[in-house]
Amino acid sequence: MSNKQDQDAPTTSKPAEKLETLAEKLKAGKLDLKVEEVEERISPSETNVFDK
């Protein structure tokens, strides 16, 4: 996984601590797991099959 920006970020907690925090949030139903995919809106310039 490439993550250039985050590679430069200081490490704030160890993996075990991170997992513990995640587990706690998951248990409390407070883990925000929303996923958004972007549906591209179609511009009028793309709907003219006559021209393009």
Add this chain to the structure above:
Amino acid sequence: MIQKSAAFPISLIFPPQGHFTQPYLALPCLKAWLEQHGFGDVALVDASIEAYDHFLSPDELSWAAERVAEKLPLDKFGESGELRFDELEGYRAAAESAVSASALIAGIDEAKRIVRGEDFYEPDAYLPAMRSIYHGLRLFSAAHFPSQLTPHNFTMRLANDRSEEVLAATLNEDENPFIRFFRERVLPGLIERKPRLVGLSVIYGSQLIPALTLGRMIKAALPDCHITAGGGFLAYIGKKLLAAPGVDACLDSLIFHEGEAPMLALANALQAGESLSTIGSLDWYDRSSGSAVRVENPQGHPIRLEDAPTPSFDGLPFEKYFSPEVVIPYDINRGCYYGECAFCTLPTVIGPGYRTRSAKKIVDHVMELSEKLGTRNVNFITDCMPPGMIADLPNELIERKANLRWWCDARVEPKAYTPEGARNLHAAGCRKLLFGFETATPRLLKLMKKGQSARATLDVARNCTDAGISVTFYAMVGFPSETREEARATLDFIRSNSDVVREVSLQTFHIDEVAQTYKDAEAFGIEILDDEHADLQLYHDYVSESGMTQTEAAEMFEEMMAAFREQLPLFSGDNIYYFMNKSHYFLHLARDVSPDEFVELCRRRTERRSTEQAVERGLAPATDLGLTTLPFRYTDVVRALAHPLARAVRPDFLTGRYVEDLIPRAGAEIGSIRPAESALAYSANGAEYTELSIDGKQVLDALSEVGSLDLLLDSLAGADERGRADLNRFAARLERAGVLSRTH
């Protein structure tokens, strides 16, 4: 054939940007005509497909990614604490490049391979590949920010209805990607070939800046070469263009309307060293006095279409078009036999008169081309097929066992498209017809002078559908005086007949100078707004006495498209790429997949992507995953940029919606984006921009650390069933988006 001196090489060039799925027809017609009349050395160059193919290569995308990182550093946005409207496009480009450049560079060759090969016919391969191609163009465009090259358009920040700005664009290498492309990829071949005459085909507004850019560069490199241009778009604005100061540095002459006769006369005159003053339909610069003096010749006569030879596609790079099979364009007639529609501008583009070829000649030509090019797919180019031909052409195709598959535009002719007539068309290989429906409102149809009713259109469409022919409707929103309610009635009409109408080509109405709506504006209850600074103006803003404003029509366009995406399977989710890419849907029909079967294919894909899948427990982050934290939410930015006002700030010859100095107004109405941290993910396999919360990113990080989903679930001691279910759902969605993939 009379063989003239071989020492008169001619190059016919199709400048960027045209669609990348199939070749265009005009230049092959001209090549064949010139060859028939003795010019044996005529080369075709499709600089548009060459540019797309070159730009969408690993080397060019790597170059673009480096340039974007320098030009649009992500951390420079939002320094005021909020992301201003005028920063949105740059921020979006920077965010996308940061997260997707690596995957796009690695995956672009595979995406092109898929759309050019047998995998094209597999939706789960084709659709991500098409998304990669679109995203690759966004990355390449970002390197020339704010210019945008898409599969459908090319726009720059410079207004393309002002000659001063158009000419400035031809010299702006920072933002005009074609300067470097022409210098490195087109000019060397021309310098070696030394053509005496170059013809540039400018069909679309999106080609204007690239064509003038190329013309300028050829003139500088080959001062003795005559450079002419012609094509549909120049038929609109050509006179204005030649009158603009500075254009003589890019062109020597301009051909209006049909090119065969003027081009041949021009070649003959140049070869003989004669004056150009007798060539019909040619405007040119007389440089004999030392300066360029514009001369307008009288209009010439069009050719007898029946005399035109089979178009010659020799020399075009068929392997480079983004389609698995060639679709041959072929014109069965020129002009429109009806010619009354109030919004139509085609008579101006095509020139006077209506001419057709005989069915026998058409079939002679397309059978010859089919054999030569190794394809049975044909796109008949016609503004509307005349009623007689609707019977003659299929009969000839059937009688001669042509075994072709074809599609074309058509006018509603109830007496021709009877159930029997439609069955005959299908038997002759017709697989898709596109009808000008426009609106369901009788009052507007009358005002448009369409000469048809919505009911008759539907009857014709039903006959074609029943015969197995796919039907597309052209529809229009925002015709002068149309109300929101009337637009919604059109929407309801189409929605309630979605078993008959497979696709809708919806356009916002715009006024250009050659239509009746412009010439007789009062009759349509509108006041035309002129822009005195726009010396190349074609489209005009207007104020309507009643009905929707232009902005309201643009909003209604969004509402209608959203409804079509809900209702029409071909428009749902990413299936819409089939519609947007010219012959791509047709190519399935050409393999005798029925429209119903294709609709089912689209439905199944939409369902697969919207229902919860069983989670593969060995899931882990995709090996090529790009993941970047963002200070402003990507989806907020994309939604803001989809606002009609945000679209109108960009000069766009295709839609006519460009409002100068709109940025402050759009900024005030759309507002700024507040900071909210998120993470953006992208992988080559999914080819989707997927936004997660910071929590979601931490889960992804944890998944990377422990190795797979089942190991993560094991590690999350104490997670109850609900928590596990939440995590499974999250993983399923990410798998669908390609963010997670199976580890074995």
